Amino acid sequence: MGLWTKFLGYIKNYKYSFLTFIPLLVLSYLLNGKMFFAVINIASLFFLFNILAKTKYTFLVSSILVIFITSDIVYYLLYSSSMYVGILSSIMETTPKESKEMFGELYIWIVPVLLIVIFLVVKMLGELKRNNLKRIYAIGAFIGITFVLIPVYLFVNLSRDKDVQIQALYANNPLLWSQTVISSKFPVVYNDIAIYVAYFTERIKINNLLSSHKEIPEGLSPDSTAQVVERIYLVIGESSFRGHYSLYGYDVETTPFLDSLKNNTDQLHYYNAISPAPLTRDAIRFSLSFGTPLDQDAFFTKKNIIELAKDQGYETVWISNQERVGSFDNYTGMLASSADKTFFQTKHELYRNDLDLIKELDSYSKPSTKQFIILHLAGSHMPYEYRSDSIAEKAIPLHNTVNVTKYDRTIHYTDRVLKEIYDYSIKNDKQSIIYYFSDHGESIGKGHGLINEGIEQFEIPLVVINNNTEIAIDSIVNQYMQPQLNVINNVNSVYILAEILGYKVSRNLIDAGLKEGRYIYHVDGRAYLFNKLK
Template sequence: MLISIISIIYFVIELYIAQHTYGRHPRNFTILMISLPVLFFSCGRVGSLLLNTIFLVILLIDGYVTYTCKLVVDSTLDAIIGTNPHEAASMLGMVHWPAYIVAFLLFCGVATLSWRLGRWNGRMIMIALIPLLLSGFHDIWKVYSNIKPFMTTTWSDRGYREWMASILRNNAPGVMGDIAYIGVIISEQTGIADRRYRVIPHTMTDPQVIGRHAGRVHNIIFVMGESSLATHYSVYGYKEQDTTPNLQNMTTTKQLCTLSNVHSNANMTRNSVPMTFSFQTPENRGALVDEKNIIEMAHDNGYKTFWISSQEGTGVYARPFGYLSEYSDYTTRSDYNNQTSGVNWTDESLIPALADKLQDPAEYKLYVIHIMGSHGRYEDKIIRSDVEALPNADAYDQSIHHTDSLLQRIMAMAAADLGDYTLLYTSDHGEVVGVGHALQYGGYDQYIVPMIIHDSNGRGTYCDMAEHMRNQDGYYTSIMNKYLLLNMLGYDIDPAAIKSVQSTDHILHSDAKIYDYSKLPTAQHPH
């Protein structure tokens, strides 16, 4: 009777998880739910205690992620794999305390019953293992059958393990499929990073580039924000709090311009950042590793490049933008070359490194500053002055205020040390406040971003250029960032290529599928 209660708990949580994935696997689900409790309780007291409690913890974590994201896709698991200890602790702080109480009570109950009811029974272990092993071998064979025709050297360098892991997950139910996916990715994570994202010079220039001249802007600063929703910026009309007093003042005094109706082309950092700093698009993801990126293009035209980041750049999730950063003449991140710079996960730690590199005597320079911005847990991204300035605001609005102050400091430093410079600020993606991003059914908030330009060459030059780069539906999209940068760097782009981009408005969603921006998937219309 008591074992049946635990089996029902497993069944309910596992069914919920399985129903919120793309795979549909009633055969495997039935085998798993019948066999696993029998197996666990037949492994003796110690075995039963360990297996049941570990499985329950994984179930609860996976169940919570599923509840938050509504649909767990491969990219969701990639993000979990790429989470560093600080980010993990920070995100756990966003979980409401009643959830911890329920989880603790369940854990204690299952642990107690596992110890009391666990008995060694070799015969039952064999009976439970046979269907599990047969089902597992069947799934592995299906994976092999799917990938065998594509197992060429070139294709394997493009991440065949991710596809293999994805197929395996789609054939296994719920938490077991998620465990299988994570296991495959982690086991080969180093190999993928070394082979696919090796930092070697590219020889191919994208055919959109049709000419080159001397750099048009001597000093370029690109600040890439994080999880920043434009509708929470007072400079964009937000009325609840004065979140951006510095940006508002600089707009009023005509030191910068703000573009309205701006959206990112992806709702995840790993997909969005490469669309600004390489020729990657939703339709052409291979351009990131096949062609010269924007950093290389800057080198080719005489620019010295700097990438200063409070974000990490290793691991399966972060490697696409970490890879780009390492093409710079100088790179420092929270996980790379930071012994001297002192850079860590806080955005304030970037200021000393930036102050030092602003003194570089090179005539032409490109600075990329990649910040943590408003990534959850929001309370970790603010300091006392933000709370004092907005005492009645929530932590997310205070984090926007923090970014506003950071931008003001960067601009003051640039004005003092560089004199002539152009600055662009945007965010990798938006945020569903209090929930997150990379959500399958998260809607438009996770795409809406700010776009702010300070142009020393005349306030209208790049503001006007950006306005003329809007798509046919009226939106400026983050894909256009690269064209602004290339113009500053002295390159000419084929007008027909830009018109082709403007003719559509596609985004790369969290399920790695391409959607028209006007037709984002919803729970009612998942496409």
């Protein structure tokens, strides 16, 4: 009876500590699946908060910990996983409005969870300040766990891991390897620290590589005998999952224009494609440069497709219905800055009419000049209701769930945008080529860039409308088709476009492209074989 009374008194005296650390222990366990690692994770935080409670001027460190804990809780509640470098990068490298569009639910949950965490941490620090654990002992325990036990575990784990990709990741990027392991074993707070360190280390590396001299990849050379295309329209969609294109067999008529070309002309060529990454920042850089999930530095050391077009005498234009963040703040900005002329959306509003880009296209188009024109759409990005209009709503009445219906309307709207570009090209340059793909796919209603979601985040359309009968599109594209899987990784679009621009691609380079095309780059910063994804 005396022990029970003492236990109840202990809980009463440290109720806020229990209310804080027990849920965090559960969260850590849910994220890593091992109670042993969950205990280590939370024990380290327990001793850290004991140090802070008995130290003056701890406001800054405590505030950072509160932010990390809040983000861990909110992200798990919504996505049942830890935060990853790719997600942080997307938040940091977009405008606040675009970030909110992608992670809108996060913003809704952050304030209430943050207030609860602040309340509990403040109360908990007061309790820990009064406990009998001396600061020197808390410091010793914290250092022992965080800087001895955890690092020892990491390196023992590495020595035992026979995974070739893990070993390669460690050799090429030890920080990212550490973040990957920490996120899976010690996800609460320490994962947040690791991803911030990994992200800002990546930024330093980017700044160092920006001054790199760019070369044409070995095996790529101008072909003087190649058929010249006067106008190439490269149309980049957004969050477009090909499984919802009637062109690809979907049972709702979402792509009437593309369907009409398929049924009535031989101009249309379409392929089962996969995106090299489920986030725009990575998908675009791997699709328009020679950077790949296995060789990311090639983005900086090799010329991108825009620079190759300029070398072939094309005027290059980048027209985007997305806001500019900065020329060198993200990979898309870096690519756009390679173009001779650029246009970015300046309307700070959710509804961005992709059809408005036709007006911009008309203002930048020069029918008497060879041009390589990139049009970057808002496409099917969340929120879906802002990516269509009354015409799409009338064409596709409510069916299935509301989310699916709204999403299908965005595909219908994009189909109309492609029709307008096609009509414009026929009117102004009959020998043109329209090359359309989406940056990545979409888990409908959930978004993209989610580690626990399926391959619909990667399954994208690749559509070519060929108004130049001298160019055999199928023979070019099929060189990069993955055997057995019958898909083409959009990481190979840079080779396909290079051939269309008049370059000759060697057999060795084609083989290298096929090898690279087996991999995708996920939000945890790791390359995975696509056929191993669930």
